[in-house]
Structures are given as structure tokens and as C-alpha cells.
Amino acid sequence: MLNVGLTKFFSAPDPVDRRPGGCVGGRPVGHAADRSARFGALALVIAMLMPCLVQGDANAQAINYAESGQPDPVGLELLQEEPHDILFFTEKSGGGWAKVRLLELPGRKLPAKPTGMLKFQVIDIEAKYFAAKWNEIEKVDLWEIRLERETKERIANGDFTGAYPFLSVLIRDYPNRPGLREMRCDYLWRDAISRARKGSRGATLAMLEELRRYAPEYKRSDVLKAISGTTNQIMERLVSEGKLDLAQKLLARIEKDYADERLASIDKWNAEFLRMATAKRKEALAALEQKDYRRARVFARESVYLKPSIEGGNELIKKIDQIYPLVNVGVLQSATVFEPTRIDNWASRRAGRLLYRSMFEIQGAGPEGGEYDFIFGETDISPDRMTFDLFLEQEKLDAPLNQINAFFLADIMSARAQPNKQVYFPPWAASIIGIGLDGPKHVECKLRRPHVLPQSLLQLTVDASWFGGKKGGPTGDYRQDVVEGNLTRFTLAEKPKVETKPREIVEVRVDSASKAVSMLLQGELDVLDQLFPADAIRLKKSRNVRVSTYPLPTVHMLVPCSDHVFVANKTFRRGLLYGISREDILKGELLEQMELEGCRVISGPFPAGMEMNDPLGYAYDQSIEPRRYEPSLAKLLATVAGNQMRMDAERKKLEPPKMTPIRLAFPADNLSRVACEAIRSQWLMMDLEVELVQLPIGRTYPDEGTADIVYVAAAVWEPIIDARRLLGPEGLARSESQMVGLGLRRLEEAKNWKEVRDRLLDLHSITHHELPIMPLWQLVDSYAYRRQLVGVGNDIVSLYQNAENWRLD
Structure with a gap:
């Protein structure tokens, strides 16, 4: 070993720089070139190292050794340092201290009577070892002892946030350290008490239960008493706030987790819920006696929800449902207009199907476009797709549909091709050259050119005027009754053929999706017509609820709707689209980081399908x-x-145009609001002034002059026909682009499915560059209903598609 001049420190034989003052790495703590031997061995070592340790003030680091004094207190920054022990040297040897890499001690314990030399490596002095005599070392401060000291001091001072990281390192690196279990218990107990004093009941309970799981023997009676008391306080708050769903979940969990402990809070709240449930049951019986079936139904369900095991609870619900079956449907958007074929208004499309039938109703998507049901009979198309036949089957139909004959249908279809008629539809007029009759049950349509899906051109709303009634009168099984605040009642039009068919369907508009989910679970609602994707995933775990997915997705987009000079500029619109982090909004805000097949960002106005090569995405x-x-x-x-x-x-x-605030409109539903708030925040980063405009309830398109861009969730389920309804001059986008117009005309002239697909792909490309609309994302929508409701059906494109078959079991 190389003697450096004194008896105390020696360089280890390898690897080492043996030049006096040789550079071994690190950084300076001062200049010591001429120090005398009276400062001792540590001083000499430091003096040798300093010239090569100078790296400037800009790169200053922690001081890892000194000739005298004590290391500076560093607090939480200690955890950012490399783990180390600290050696303190005797005054006789020259004093000072050094931070050294963790010493290799058996069991990390200091020897009782150390002798000889201690070999060590100073932090930041790489590739060089030193040695010192044990009798010249006054004290060794081990790393884990420092961590314990820091932890205990912070716990004693009530700094639990500061103590946690030190305790975590001890648990991770020294799990078998004597006294660690007691320290951890002390931390959890004291932290729970501190949080309770601050009123953080939820966090208090979490700490207490963690303590109970970790060390059941620690202050057993005190901990259980605290858990019971904290639970009681949380239950009182939840019940007072009307959050009975959360209160019941908490009570059920506590009762399960502490079944053998008989906590006082469990007995208290079981008795309280039974008391509330009994009171609701009495109210239900009183309402039933008064034949107020609506209120009786509400109270009976609330009674069972409060206490599922209440005697006679389910039997009372079944009795009321048999007398007066009623279904409550939770909706995020109430309908103010009723159009079953509307592509941009979810509520209008949903409720419209309850009130009206359509001549051709889409049932889903097949390998070649939509699948349609002709409500008056059957259809056929010739092999060359030039003749389209409609066959009426009155003998199979119920009233009033059985009143329609071929002569009336021919007149309706003829009017659809005449510009001066209200039902005029240009694509149908361009496709038809003649309509003939072959008796009272057969209509024959001659087409101008082959058409792949002529039935898509005849999605006519069938109203009461078709049967001699009032124009606009409903033709479905239900009629709109009254609108009371957030309730819209629809009553059954005819005497039911089955006693369990709902006499009423009541749409209940709910302010938020989370509240709607809670109401469904509580039994206040029987159906939810539209779910947040994340809520759909969560609800699938419920035993009392079925969750299904609509087979056809909705396409979400921003549609220009004013003459705002900047919004009318396609370069500016392209900038707006680049300024939206669509992926982040979709996954973070709408999907809440959950994966849901079919939900994706899109580049065009048509659905992309649920998966790769999905026929539904034939236009994308x-x-x-x-x-x-x-x-x-x-x-x-x-x-x-x-x-x-x-x-x-x-x-x-x-005069050069001036930038004015961009008014972004959105329907009055939770999902649209969340999306538009996120879009606005990102456009603000473009130094744009953006104003949000919430549309009136039931509206999805703003009045002229009230907005510049509107958020639209469109049901573009049949691109071959919906392309014009979306992009045409009379469509939502009101596009005047010659390229878009040409693309639409070429599409409508397609003679076979290959031409349809090719021209739709061309139209996708055109809209990608022209941006008559700004595509955002595609969402797969879901619905949920309680299992007592049967007949809803699977793969329905609209909630009320099978409403005539609904039954309360």
C-alpha cells in the first residue's frame, strides 16, 4: 500500500492514481495545496484531491468531505443522493468527516470492538479506495440509521408527507430492519389521527384500514373503534348528501371485511337503512291504495334499493308493475322534434322512432350496405338492378298499416320525385324514370340507371295523414303525453295485447352521465339510452344490468355554420384541425384511458368500421x-x-377582414360539452378567441347568426345516401365546393358496388383536402337496461326499435 505521508490514510493498491495530487474525479470544496501536516491525514487526502476537483460554480454539487464541522442538513434532498454512510474522524487524527459508499459490514452492523483498518471509498471519487484505522474513527452514521432518524423526527413533528418517502425507502431496502414494523404502524396511526382532525374522513379510513391489514395486533381495540367511528361519520355525510348508492357500497364492504368484529357502525346503519326502507314501503302502499301508480312504483323501488332484503319488497314491485307497467328511460338529450331518420340529432332520432314508423327502416349493416325493413311487406330488385319491386302484405299487418295499398304508395313515391312537393328528394328523382302498378299489392319502379340500394332513398316518415288522420300525427305504439320539467311522458296509444307491456315510457333528462349511471343502479331508471364509453365498461360488472352496444357508430365532427370570413377559409380550417389534439381528447377525456373497440380518430366524414376490413367502413x-x-x-x-x-x-x-371571436356551439349534453371545452382550450393556445355556445335542449344545429362552428355527432350509417345529406348544399355542411359537388354527383351515378366504393373513397379524399367538415372521431355508443325489462333486443340501431315488444318481467 502506498503511504501518503501519515499513518491514518492509505490508498488501496488498485485501481489508484499514485501521482501526488493526481486527478481522480469529483469536484472542489476549496484550495489546500500548502496545508501542513498538522491538519492530519484527512486534510492531506483532501489537499491531494482538490486541484483536480475544480469544475466551476455552475456545476456545484453536494460537499462529500470536509476537514471539520458537520455535514449540512439536506432534508428531503437526502433521498436524491447516492446511498452512503458518514465517517467522523477523531480530533486527534485531525478531525473532519467524509461521505462514503455503503460500508461492507456483516449484517450492516458495526463491530463491537473494531480493530485494524477500515477500507472505504469516498463519494464522487471514482476508482480510488482509502483506509483508516478504526481507533481514529469517532463515529459511523449508517445510511439506514439516518433514514430512521429522519422518519421519526418527521412523524414526531406531524410531517407525514415528509416522512412518507423516507419510510418507503426503508420498507423497500431494509424490510427486516428491527423496529421498522412498529415505526410503520406508528406512522399510519398518527397520520390517521392527523387526517381525522383535519376532517379528511375518507383518507382517515384508508389509513386505518391499511394499519388494520398490516398489523392486526397493533392497538387492536383502538383501531377498530376508530374505524367504526370514521365509517359512521362518512355514512352520515353520504346519506345527508343523498349519495345512497355510495353509502350502501361502503356499508356492504365494511360489513364483509369486518364480519367477525361486529363494529357498532354496521349495526347502526343496517338498522337505519331498514327504517328508511320501511318508510318508503309504507309510502308505496299508500300510493298504490290511491291508485297513484307512478308514485307507488318510485317508492317501492326506493324501498328495495335501500334494503334489498326487506320483506315483501320485490313482490310489491312486481304487483305494481303488473297493474301499471312503466319504464323510465334516462337520457342526456331530450327531444323537441321527432324525426326517426334525422342524422344529426340523437334525441330526435330516438324519440322519433317511438312515435313514428318509416316506410323503410334501417335494421343494421350488412356486407353490402344497410339492411332495411319494408314495413308494408317485401321487396325485390332485378339482377340488373334496373327494376325495384314492392309487394304489400296487408293480411300480415296490424292496423293501421294494413290500410295502405299500392295505389297510395305509388302516389307517395311519385311525389318524392317532384320538385314542387314537400317530400321531394333529389337523389330519388335522379334515379327513377317510371312507377307502375300491378294490382293493389304490387308497385314496380323503373330506375334510370342501376342502383345498389334503392330502398335507402325511400326512408319516408309515415305519419297519421297516410291513414286519413292529421298531418304529422304519430303512427307508432306510443303518443307524447306531457312534458314536466325534465320528464317527457309517452303513453300507450291502444289497449295492450299483453298485460306486462309498458303503459308509459317516461324519458328522464339527466344532467350528467355519472348521475344517470347512479340512478340506473338505484332502480330510479330502467334504461339508459346512451353511455359514456368508460361508464359502459364499468356497468358490465353489475349483475342487475345488461349493457349492449349499438352496431353502428356515430361520426363526430365540427361543421362550419356561418359566414365567418376566417372559418370560411379552408387553409384556416386546416389550421384549426391541426390545433386539436384529437387523440388526447378522445382517449383522455371521453374514454378515460380505457380501450373500446371501434372508438378512434378519423380523417373523413364516414364511419371507419369497427375493425379492419369491416364492411361497415366501405366508404372510408x-x-x-x-x-x-x-x-x-x-x-x-x-x-x-x-x-x-x-x-x-x-x-x-x-378593407382587410378582421378576426372576430369564433363561436363554437354544442348540444346540451355532457359528452359534447366535455369535448368542446377541450377543443376551446387548445384553440386558445393558437391565440384565438373562442366562445362556447350551448344550444337549447333538443337542438343540435344553431340558428343563423348565433354560432360559427357546431359540434355534430352524426349517424352516417348509409354513406351512399347520407353523403349528400351531410355535405350537399342543402345538407348540414351546406358545401358550395365544386369538388365536393362533383364527387356527390359521381357517387349518385354509380352503377354497382365497386363504383360506389371507389367514388366514396374519392369523396373521402376530396373532403380531406377541402374540409367542408372537420372530422374528429368515431364513437361506438352503448345502452344499458335493468334485467327486469325484456324484449329490448340485441344489435338494435335505435333504442326504441323494438319498443312494441318491451315487457316488464
Whole structure:
């Protein structure tokens, strides 16, 4: 070993720099080139190292050794340092201290009577070892002892946030350390008491239960008493706030977890829920006696929800349902207009199907477009797709559908091809050249060119005027009764053929999706017509609820709806789209980081299908990638658009256009609000002024002059026909683009499915560049209902598609 001049410190034989003052790495703590031997061995070692440790103030680090004094207290920053022990040297040897790498001690315990030399390596002095005599070491402060000391001091001072990271390191690195279990218990107990004093009951209970799981023997009676008392306080708060669902879940869990302990709070709240349930049952019986079946139904269900085991509870519900079956449907959007074929209004489409039938009703998607049901009979199309036949089957139909004959249908279809008629539809007029009759049950339509899906052109709403009644009168099984606040009642029009068929379907508008889910679980609602994707995943775990997915997704987009000079500029619209982090909004805000098949960002106006090669996505070009989120490019394009318009105005000697706030409208539902708030926050980062405009309840398109862009969730289920309804001059986008117009005309002239697909892909490409609409994402929507309701059906495209078959079991 190389003697460095004194008896105390020696360099280890390898690896080492043996040049006096040689650079071995690290950084300075001061200059000591001329120090004398009276400072001792540590001083000499430090002096040798300092010249090569200078790296400037900008790279200053912690001091890892010194000739005198004590290390500076570092607090939580200690955990950012490399684990180390601290050696303190005797005054006789020259004093000082050094932070050294963890010493290799048997069991990490200091020897009782150490002798000889201790070999160590100073922190930040790489590849060099030193040795010192044990009798010149005054004290060794082990790393784990420092951690324990820091932890105990913080616990004693009530700094539980500060103690936690030190305790965590001890648990991770020294799990068998003597006294650690008691320290951990002390931490949990004292932290629970501290949180209770601050009123954080939920966190208090969490700490107490963690303590109970970790060390059941620790202060057993005190901990159980605290758990009971804290549970009681939480239950009181939940019940007072009307959060009975959460209160019952908490009580059930506590009762299960502490079944052998008989906590006082368990008995108290079981008795309280029984008392509340009994009171509701009495109210239900009183209402039933008064033949107020609506209130009786509500009270009976609330009674069973409060105490599922209450005697006679389910029997009372069944009795009321037999007398007056009623279904409550939770909705996020109430309908104010009723149009079963509306593509941009979910509520209108849903409730419209309850009140009206359509001549052709879409039932789902098949390998070649939509599958349609002709409500008056059957249809057939010739092999060359030039003749479309409709065969009426009155003998199989119920009234009033059995009143329709071929002569009346021919007149209706003829009017649909005449521009001066209210039911005029240009695509049908362009497709038909003649309508003939072959008796009272057969209508024959001659087409101008082959059409792949002529029935899609005849989705006519069938109203009462078809049967001699009032124009606009309903033709479904139900009629709108009254609107009372957030309730819309629909009553059965005819005497039911089955006693368990609902006499009423009541739509209950709910402010938020989370509240709707809670009401469904409590029995206040029987059906939810539209779920947040994340809620659908959670509800599938419930034994009392069925969750199903609508087979056809909705396409969400932003549609320009004013003459705002900047929004009308496609370069500016491209900038707006680049300025939306669509992937983050979809996955973070709407899906809540959950994966749901079919939910994805899209690049065009048509559905992309549920999976790769899905026939439903026949109009979607998978090769066109959605534009990425590029905020810098977004701002650049907005600036370029402004400069272009300014130069055009100067060339024409006109006043340059001024940027005005962009008004972003959205329907009054939770999902649209969340999405638009996120979009607004990202457009604000483009230095744009954006105003949110919530549309009136039931409305999905703003009045003229009230908004510039509207958020639309469109049911583009049949692109071959919906393309014009969405993109045409009379459609939602009101596009005047010649390229879009040409694409629509070419689509309507397609003679076979290959041409249809090719021209839809062309239209997708055109809209990607022209941006008559700004595509956002595709969502797969779900519905849920309680298992007592049967006949709802699977793969329904609209909630009330099978409403005539609903039964309360």
C-alpha cells in the first residue's frame, strides 16, 4: 500500500492514481495545496484531491468531505443522493468527516470492538479506495440509521408527507430492519389521527384500514373503534348528501371485511337503512291504495334499493308493475322534434322512432350496405338492378298499416320525385324514370340507371295523414303525453295485447352521465339510452344490468355554420384541425384511458368500421391518416390564411377582414360539452378567441347568426345516401365546393358496388383536402337496461326499435 505521508490514510493498491495530487474525479470544496501536516491525514487526502476537483460554480454539487464541522442538513434532498454512510474522524487524527459508499459490514452492523483498518471509498471519487484505522474513527452514521432518524423526527413533528418517502425507502431496502414494523404502524396511526382532525374522513379510513391489514395486533381495540367511528361519520355525510348508492357500497364492504368484529357502525346503519326502507314501503302502499301508480312504483323501488332484503319488497314491485307497467328511460338529450331518420340529432332520432314508423327502416349493416325493413311487406330488385319491386302484405299487418295499398304508395313515391312537393328528394328523382302498378299489392319502379340500394332513398316518415288522420300525427305504439320539467311522458296509444307491456315510457333528462349511471343502479331508471364509453365498461360488472352496444357508430365532427370570413377559409380550417389534439381528447377525456373497440380518430366524414376490413367502413379510405396534432403548424396556417385574405383585400382595394371571436356551439349534453371545452382550450393556445355556445335542449344545429362552428355527432350509417345529406348544399355542411359537388354527383351515378366504393373513397379524399367538415372521431355508443325489462333486443340501431315488444318481467 502506498503511504501518503501519515499513518491514518492509505490508498488501496488498485485501481489508484499514485501521482501526488493526481486527478481522480469529483469536484472542489476549496484550495489546500500548502496545508501542513498538522491538519492530519484527512486534510492531506483532501489537499491531494482538490486541484483536480475544480469544475466551476455552475456545476456545484453536494460537499462529500470536509476537514471539520458537520455535514449540512439536506432534508428531503437526502433521498436524491447516492446511498452512503458518514465517517467522523477523531480530533486527534485531525478531525473532519467524509461521505462514503455503503460500508461492507456483516449484517450492516458495526463491530463491537473494531480493530485494524477500515477500507472505504469516498463519494464522487471514482476508482480510488482509502483506509483508516478504526481507533481514529469517532463515529459511523449508517445510511439506514439516518433514514430512521429522519422518519421519526418527521412523524414526531406531524410531517407525514415528509416522512412518507423516507419510510418507503426503508420498507423497500431494509424490510427486516428491527423496529421498522412498529415505526410503520406508528406512522399510519398518527397520520390517521392527523387526517381525522383535519376532517379528511375518507383518507382517515384508508389509513386505518391499511394499519388494520398490516398489523392486526397493533392497538387492536383502538383501531377498530376508530374505524367504526370514521365509517359512521362518512355514512352520515353520504346519506345527508343523498349519495345512497355510495353509502350502501361502503356499508356492504365494511360489513364483509369486518364480519367477525361486529363494529357498532354496521349495526347502526343496517338498522337505519331498514327504517328508511320501511318508510318508503309504507309510502308505496299508500300510493298504490290511491291508485297513484307512478308514485307507488318510485317508492317501492326506493324501498328495495335501500334494503334489498326487506320483506315483501320485490313482490310489491312486481304487483305494481303488473297493474301499471312503466319504464323510465334516462337520457342526456331530450327531444323537441321527432324525426326517426334525422342524422344529426340523437334525441330526435330516438324519440322519433317511438312515435313514428318509416316506410323503410334501417335494421343494421350488412356486407353490402344497410339492411332495411319494408314495413308494408317485401321487396325485390332485378339482377340488373334496373327494376325495384314492392309487394304489400296487408293480411300480415296490424292496423293501421294494413290500410295502405299500392295505389297510395305509388302516389307517395311519385311525389318524392317532384320538385314542387314537400317530400321531394333529389337523389330519388335522379334515379327513377317510371312507377307502375300491378294490382293493389304490387308497385314496380323503373330506375334510370342501376342502383345498389334503392330502398335507402325511400326512408319516408309515415305519419297519421297516410291513414286519413292529421298531418304529422304519430303512427307508432306510443303518443307524447306531457312534458314536466325534465320528464317527457309517452303513453300507450291502444289497449295492450299483453298485460306486462309498458303503459308509459317516461324519458328522464339527466344532467350528467355519472348521475344517470347512479340512478340506473338505484332502480330510479330502467334504461339508459346512451353511455359514456368508460361508464359502459364499468356497468358490465353489475349483475342487475345488461349493457349492449349499438352496431353502428356515430361520426363526430365540427361543421362550419356561418359566414365567418376566417372559418370560411379552408387553409384556416386546416389550421384549426391541426390545433386539436384529437387523440388526447378522445382517449383522455371521453374514454378515460380505457380501450373500446371501434372508438378512434378519423380523417373523413364516414364511419371507419369497427375493425379492419369491416364492411361497415366501405366508404372510408384507411390509407388517409388523420392529421396529427401540430400546434406550431396550426398557428402558421392561421397566420398564412390571414395574410392571404389581407393581400386579396389590398389587391381589390377593400378593407382587410378582421378576426372576430369564433363561436363554437354544442348540444346540451355532457359528452359534447366535455369535448368542446377541450377543443376551446387548445384553440386558445393558437391565440384565438373562442366562445362556447350551448344550444337549447333538443337542438343540435344553431340558428343563423348565433354560432360559427357546431359540434355534430352524426349517424352516417348509409354513406351512399347520407353523403349528400351531410355535405350537399342543402345538407348540414351546406358545401358550395365544386369538388365536393362533383364527387356527390359521381357517387349518385354509380352503377354497382365497386363504383360506389371507389367514388366514396374519392369523396373521402376530396373532403380531406377541402374540409367542408372537420372530422374528429368515431364513437361506438352503448345502452344499458335493468334485467327486469325484456324484449329490448340485441344489435338494435335505435333504442326504441323494438319498443312494441318491451315487457316488464
